[in-house]
Amino acid sequence: MAEDQGDPHNPDPNRRDFIHIAAGAAAVGAGAMLAWPLINSMNPAADTLALASIEFDMTKVQEGQQIVIKWQGKPVFVRYRTPRELQEAVATPLSALKDPQADADRVKEGHSKYLVVLGNCTHLGCIPTFGTGDFGGWFCPCHGSHYDTSGRIRKGPAPKNLVVPEYAYLSDTRIKIG
Amino acid sequence: MSDHESTYVPKTGIEKWLDTRLPIVRFGADYLALPTPRNLNYWYTFGAILMVCLVIQIATGVVLAMHYVPNTEMAFASVERIMRDVNGGDIIRYTHANGASMFFIAVYIHMLRGLYYGSYKAPREMIWIVGCLIFFLLIATAFLGYVLPWGQMSYWGAEVITNLVGAIPVIGEPILIWLRGGPAIDNATLNRFFSLHYLLPFVIAGCVVLHLWALHTAGQNNPVGILIPKERQKKDTLPFHPYYTVKDGFVLIVFFMLFSVFVFFMPNALGHADNSIPANPLVTPAHIVPEWYMLPFYAILRAIPDKFGGVLAMFGAIGVLFILPWLDTSKVRSMRYRPTMRTFFILFVIVGIVLGWCGAQLPDAPVIGTFKTFILIDGDLNSYLWLTRFATLYYFAFFLIIMPLVGLRERPLPIPATISEPVLDGSFAMNAAVMAQAEKKG
Numbered sequence: 001m002a003e004d005q006g007d008p009h010n011p012d013p014n015r016r017d018f019i020h021i022a023a024g025a026a027a028v029g030a031g032a033m034l035a036w037p038l039i040n041s042m043n044p045a046a047d048t049l050a051l052a053s054i055e056f057d058m059t060k061v062q063e064g065q066q067i068v069i070k071w072q073g074k075p076v077f078v079r080y081r082t083p084r085e086l087q088e089a090v091a092t093p094l095s096a097l098k099d100p101q102a103d104a105d106r107v108k109e110g111h112s113k114y115l116v117v118l119g120n121c122t123h124l125g126c127i128p129t130f131g132t133g134d135f136g137g138w139f140c141p142c143h144g145s146h147y148d149t150s151g152r153i154r155k156g157p158a159p160k161n162l163v164v165p166e167y168a169y170l171s172d173t174r175i176k177i178g
Numbered sequence: 179m180s181d182h183e184s185t186y187v188p189k190t191g192i193e194k195w196l197d198t199r200l201p202i203v204r205f206g207a208d209y210l211a212l213p214t215p216r217n218l219n220y221w222y223t224f225g226a227i228l229m230v231c232l233v234i235q236i237a238t239g240v241v242l243a244m245h246y247v248p249n250t251e252m253a254f255a256s257v258e259r260i261m262r263d264v265n266g267g268d269i270i271r272y273t274h275a276n277g278a279s280m281f282f283i284a285v286y287i288h289m290l291r292g293l294y295y296g297s298y299k300a301p302r303e304m305i306w307i308v309g310c311l312i313f314f315l316l317i318a319t320a321f322l323g324y325v326l327p328w329g330q331m332s333y334w335g336a337e338v339i340t341n342l343v344g345a346i347p348v349i350g351e352p353i354l355i356w357l358r359g360g361p362a363i364d365n366a367t368l369n370r371f372f373s374l375h376y377l378l379p380f381v382i383a384g385c386v387v388l389h390l391w392a393l394h395t396a397g398q399n400n401p402v403g404i405l406i407p408k409e410r411q412k413k414d415t416l417p418f419h420p421y422y423t424v425k426d427g428f429v430l431i432v433f434f435m436l437f438s439v440f441v442f443f444m445p446n447a448l449g450h451a452d453n454s455i456p457a458n459p460l461v462t463p464a465h466i467v468p469e470w471y472m473l474p475f476y477a478i479l480r481a482i483p484d485k486f487g488g489v490l491a492m493f494g495a496i497g498v499l500f501i502l503p504w505l506d507t508s509k510v511r512s513m514r515y516r517p518t519m520r521t522f523f524i525l526f527v528i529v530g531i532v533l534g535w536c537g538a539q540l541p542d543a544p545v546i547g548t549f550k551t552f553i554l555i556d557g558d559l560n561s562y563l564w565l566t567r568f569a570t571l572y573y574f575a576f577f578l579i580i581m582p583l584v585g586l587r588e589r590p591l592p593i594p595a596t597i598s599e600p601v602l603d604g605s606f607a608m609n610a611a612v613m614a615q616a617e618k619k620g
Contacts, residue, residue, distance in 0.1 A: 124338040
């Protein structure tokens with residue numbers, strides 16, 4: 001049994017080394033298993049996730065205006081664009097965009113005058129102000145991002161266009177977000 | 179210093195009994211008797227000030243937590259209740275809020291002192307690194323605390339800072355949701371921020387113990403920057419008590435005067451009016467700025483046109499401090515004997531203040547006058563955007579280029595052999611004569 005005691009001059013692992021490593025690995029594994037429920041408890045709770053969808057009546061928005069609604073704790077912009085604003089958004093060449101996306105891909109077919117986007121600047125989440133900035137869409141006061149009338153980033157530090165949430169038309173005038 | 183032997187002799191029966199079981203009186207006595215370099219100037223008193231700051235923040239914070247309600251519906255009102263109805267609540271809260279600012283004034287001076295006198299160099303790297311860790315925890319704690327009153331600045335500060343995490347490619351978004359406990363900043367976020375704001379000061383206290391442990395193992399630095407040779411120990415050091423307890427005590431009184439001016443006469447001077455408006459997730463204040471002590475880092479964040487790049491630069495500005503001991507190639511600790519480096523150091527302090535100033539301005543606003551110069555890449559040259567960028571460039575160049583290069587190329591002034599030599603004119607004959615005289619007097 002002498003060889004089981006472990007010879008410090010022998011570089012080869014023996015049975016005792018194996019037991020040490022196995023016990024250490026088991027302890028790390030058990031530690032991770034204990035830590036996981038604690039970490040996971042910080043993820044969104046069931047009631048938070050339950051607030052997943054809302055409905056909105058599009059007739060409430062006047063032409064050339066926007067309404068801000070709260071969805072999942074975040075603002076959603078619903079904007080009724082004037083023909084000129086719409087035309088500007090459609091006419092912009094993709095090459096002029098930082099995050100290229102056609103206006104048609106950002107609205108629902110047949111409802112192109114209505115733009116529905118999340119109201120958080122894609123930079124650091126501030127709420128851009130309506131109808132300002134160099135491109136007539138939105139301007140974020142926090143760090144100076146300019147969005148156009150399609151909610152696409154044109155100038156400033158924001159990397160992406162304003163996010164179009166998942167939504168669908170339930171009828172001609174009613175949408176469901178989420 | 180590290181090898182100083184215990185001179186404590188327990189006198190009373192209870193001290194003797196305790197000394198063989200829990201030698202806590204011996205620990206305290208040894209601490210007070212610690213041989214300390216006799217040439218420490220007032221810049222070396224900020225450690226004691228910081229210790230007192232931490233105690234004040236924990237004491238006032240524990241009391242505030244007894245009255246505060248960490249719930250989005252009630253947080254703002256509970257803070258107003260503290261201000262209006264709780265006995266002495268306004269003073270306690272103002273002390274806590276301004277105490278954070280005082281803490282940062284002291285910590286910045288403390289760090290710049292370490293930078294100037296080379297207190298991060300061998301054998302003191304661990305003191306510095308633990309110190310950097312404390313600084314980082316301090317920023318985190320201050321940020322978490324600022325969210326708790328749930329005013330507009332609290333809410334939008336939390337929104338912007340948590341969004342920094344979201345800038346990390348791929349895993350950023352899930353981590354962001356996990357951090358907030360939901361798709362947006364909400365009650366779950368406020369609750370965990372409160373929990374962590376209560377926890378972190380005690381983690382800081384633990385790190386302070388490590389900081390001091392490392393300090394007493396490696397020995398205290400001094401303005402001359404030389405290690406005190408063993409045979410000079412007796413001549414060049416003084417017991418911590420009463421010499422430095424008195425010096426620290428005096429400075430604390432002066433520090434409390436400054437503190438009192440803020441708490442009693444201008445308690446809101448360092449705050450923002452927007453935080454007196456309850457948090458509104460649908461309206462961003464027109465001009466959001468962090469507290470003054472985070473402005474230089476906020477400026478660095480905005481200087482980079484790329485979102486993730488800005489986040490990296492901001493954290494890098496703190497991260498670079500951790501490896502400072504290995505960026506400085508000079509063997510000379512104190513910048514008293516490094517005239518070239520001293521010039522760069524003074525410039526660094528000015529740049530730090532400029533960055534702080536820039537952080538509070540709108541990036542597009544002109545710096546001088548109102549005229550436009552010309553557009554350089556993405557902004558007018560006469561704008562805070564470009565001033566911030568130049569300052570950011572110097573901030574990083576100071577650590578990553580100037581420090582390694584100057585250390586290799588500069589010609590330092592002659593370094594005295596002992597810490598008393600510069601005071602006593604350097605000549606040994608005179609040195610001995612004056613010392614003999616001083617000893618007679620003393």
